[in-house]
Amino acid sequence: MPFVRLTITGPETGPETVAALQRGITALMAEVLGKRADLTAVLVEPAPAAGWSVGGVAVTRAAHIEARVTHGTNTAQEKALFVAAAHELLVRTLPGPLPLATYVVVQEVPADAWGYGGLTQAARTVDTAARS
Known part of the structure; x- marks a missing residue:
């Protein structure tokens, strides 16, 4: 049940590009990190162009991805592959250089600190074990 926030600044990003990024990130979460695509939420947020700088210098195009997953559910290698693949997707x-x-x-979040549908991830694990 990952949540991914993609923040973008620069020239207006049209709905086709937003949809392509959402599909691409969802696919990477499933293929690289083994997350369920049907439970992957992706939020694309614009940031004001004048509000982003790198090294104290304003940039014309920038992006930042934060993906939240349950702590301990991915290896260091899987996370490194995701970072590389997500960067390549961006x-x-x-358009334009990043x-x-x-x-x-x-970001790894403890299983007892987040969830969906009113249950934490820890509660889901206990519920699944009880049904087995």
Whole structure:
């Protein structure tokens, strides 16, 4: 049940590009990190062009991905592959060069600190074990 936030600044990003990024990120979450695509939420948020800088210098195009997953559900290698693949997706999909400081972050959240449908991930694990 990952949640991914993609923040973008620069020239207007049209609905086709947003949809391509959402599909691409969802696919990477499933294929690289083994997450259920049907439970992967992706939010694409624009940031004001004047509000983003790198090294104190304003940039014309920038992006940042934060993907939240349950702690301990992915290996270091899987996370590294996701960071590389997500960066490549941004480079392929967004027009113009991206700054070197284009970050992709995989945040691990404790299973008892988040969930969906009114249940934490920890409660889902207990519920699944009880049904087995």
